[in-house]
Structure formats: structure tokens, C-alpha cells
Amino acid sequence: MNIILLAPPAAGKGTEAQILTKEYSIPQISTGDLLRGATEKGDALSNEIKLIMEQGKLVSDEIIIELIKNRINEEDCKNGYILDGFPRTINQAEKYDEMLEEIGNKIDYVFAIDIDKSIASSRITGRRTCPNCNRIYNVNSDKLKPRNENLCDDCNIELKHRKDDNAETYEKRYNAYLEETAPLINYFEKKNILYHIDGNVDMCNTHKQIKDIID
Numbered sequence: 001m002n003i004i005l006l007a008p009p010a011a012g013k014g015t016e017a018q019i020l021t022k023e024y025s026i027p028q029i030s031t032g033d034l035l036r037g038a039t040e041k042g043d044a045l046s047n048e049i050k051l052i053m054e055q056g057k058l059v060s061d062e063i064i065i066e067l068i069k070n071r072i073n074e075e076d077c078k079n080g081y082i083l084d085g086f087p088r089t090i091n092q093a094e095k096y097d098e099m100l101e102e103i104g105n106k107i108d109y110v111f112a113i114d115i116d117k118s119i120a121s122s123r124i125t126g127r128r129t130c131p132n133c134n135r136i137y138n139v140n141s142d143k144l145k146p147r148n149e150n151l152c153d154d155c156n157i158e159l160k161h162r163k164d165d166n167a168e169t170y171e172k173r174y175n176a177y178l179e180e181t182a183p184l185i186n187y188f189e190k191k192n193i194l195y196h197i198d199g200n201v202d203m204c205n206t207h208k209q210i211k212d213i214i215d
């Protein structure tokens with residue numbers, strides 16, 4: 001089962017992907033997480049990627065396609081996966097379609113999480129991530145806050161606040177979404193695999209809408 005989660009930044013893609021991963025035993029592939037991992041190398045390319053991310057711009061399609069190609073060919077992806085943050089441009093979607101065609105695979109569901117910009121942006125101040133397991137928390141939400149202040153429930157290490165989770169960068173990320181990613185809604189609608197999900201509700205309700213469609 002191959003699933004794509006399509007939504008503006010901070011709409012809850014990552015949180016939803018982490019619930020689906022547990023429920024259907026298929027991995028979450030977050031290009032944002034893969035890139036954040038890659039930026040730790042400290043070489044010229046990783047520093048360049050870091051800067052692009054901190055500016056709220058999109059990383060080049062070539063780099064992203066290479067990352068995805070390698071990741072989906074790993075053993076744990078053989079029964080499917082949940083794409084969180086990919087594709088983000090029409091070009092990425094077309095390249096991904098080609099990749100799947102070559103290996104005789106297909107996309108099963110694309111869930112477009114529709115959310116008001118004000119609701120999504122209000123979540124960024126409280127969002128925290130575990131640098132070890134990438135689990136997402138929100139210190140402003142009773143359902144998503146960690147048991148112990150600022151510590152991952154699973155790894156017991158300090159949670160991080162992403163550098164690009166600030167109001168100014170959010171605007172840029174949101175605009176990049178409108179310009180480059182939103183056209184994918186039409187792209188997948190034409191293929192009859194896109195389902196609209198109301199993301200203006202709490203995460204349990206968002207998840208229920210997705211689960212009802214899959215089941």
C-alpha cells in the first residue's frame with residue numbers, strides 16, 4: 001500500500017503518517033526528515049541544503065528524487081510506505097510515476113489534508129521533534145505533548161524545535177506550497193486517486209477520515 005500525504009506545512013502530515021505507520025506496519029518516508037539527517041554531514045552540499053530549508057524554499061528536485069529512489073528500494077518498503085512531504089512539485093510527481101512504472105508499482109491513495117492557514121500556522125510554535133526517532137510532539141496540545149517536559153517519551157532525550165518553525169519562514173514555506181505543491185491536487189485528481197480530508201479538526205478525527213477510506 002503506497003500512500004501520499006499532501007498538505008500545507010504544519011497541517012499534520014507527519015503526525016498522521018506516524019499513526020498510519022503503526023496501524024498498517026509500513027514505514028513513514030519523510031523527505032524533510034531525510035534531508036535533516038543529510039544536513040548533519042557538515043560538507044558543502046549539506047550546508048547548502050540546510051540553508052535552503054532554513055529559508056523555507058524547496059530543495060532541488062534532483063536531490064529529492066535521488067533520496068526517494070534510494071529509500072523506496074530499501075527492504076522495509078517492500079509492502080508499501082507512507083510518503084510525507086513528497087512529491088512537492090509536478091516534476092517530482094512525474095519522476096516518481098516513472099520510477100513506479102519501472103518496478104511495476106503504483107500509488108494507492110493520495111490524501112489531501114485541507115486546513116485553514118491560520119490553524120496550521122498556530123501549530124508551529126508548539127511543535128517539537130525527537131532528534132533520534134523523529135516522533136512529533138506539540139507542547140500546546142494535550143494529546144500531543146510529551147509525558148515529561150521537553151523529553152521524548154520513547155527515547156528520553158531532549159526534543160528539538162525546528163529552526164524553520166517560525167512565523168517568518170512559515171510564510172515562505174506556505175507560499176512555496178501554494179506555488180509548487182498545490183497544483184498536485186489537480187494532478188492526482190485526474191488520476192482518480194485523490195481524497196480530500198478535513199484537517200481543521202483534531203488529529204483523531206483527521207485519522208478517522210483517512211482510515212474509513214482505506215478500510
Ligand code: AMP
Pocket residue numbers: 009010030031032033035052053054056057058059060064084085086087088089092164173
Ligand atoms: P517538512 O519536514 O516536510 O516540513 O520539510 C522541511 C523542508 O525540507 C521544506 O521546507 C523543504 O525545504 C525541504 N523539503 C522536504 N521535502 C521536500 C521535497 N519533496 N522537495 C523539496 N524540498 C523538500
